[in-house]
Amino acid sequence: MLKKWEQLPKEMQVPEVKEYYDILSRKKGSLLFKRAFDIVGGTALLVLISPVLAVIAVRIVQESGSPVMFRQERITQYGKSFRIHKFRTMRNDNSGTQITTDADSRVTKIGETLRKYRLDELPQLLDIISGNMSFVGTRPEVPEFVSQYTDEMKATLLLPAGVTSEASIQYKDEAELLKNVKDEDVHAFYVEKILPEKMKYNLQSIRNFSCWNDWKTMLKTVGIVAK
Secondary structure, three states, rough: OOOOOOHHHHHHHOHHHHHHHHHOOOOOHHHHHHHHHHHHHHHHHHHOOOHHHHHHHHHHHHOOOOEEEEEEEEEEHHHHEEEEEEEEEOOOOOOOOOOOOOOOEEEEEHHHHHHHHOHHHHHHHHHHHHEEEEEEEOOOOOOOHHHHOOOOOOHHOOEHHHHHHHHHHHOOOHHHHHHOOOOHHHHHHHHHHHHHHOOOHHHHHHHHHOOHHHHHHHHHHHHHHHH
């Protein structure tokens, strides 16, 4: 649920965020239903696809050993830090940047398939059930990028981070956009060019928030992944 304005982190108590806060404060019933759907839907889906998760885990170990999961610090609602759950799709080392391109040599063979169909994100059902994420919402960024948010961008932290969003759909080929960018320039290109444009979609989604729009976003995502 939405916290009281005075309970928000001080850095979020700015006029640019207040506009979005007022919009969401009038939709508390929808926010409650959104959370209920996340718990029930996330639990049911996790049980249903557990055999698929087991098969993927085995394939990852067979190809590149353990660990199966990729855990990284991300930021969610109210600036809270959490460690996201994803299937590991890259070699088990710490080389390279935090942004992955299609040409990244670190991606494993099974990782390519998981990324193509977004299967690497299935373990995020655990994050949805725990409340750190939702089915629909702004994709969780690493602290380094969140620290560069404008005051208006901070409004996206009023809601839990999401597995998918309109921005994710519009930028489904983000890795392709970064393909011809030099490795040393990827970080700056993302922060200066891609992130601001994605945020326009994320902020618009807050203005137009409704459970119905969330469902439409999920259906659009399924349609794109299934192609």
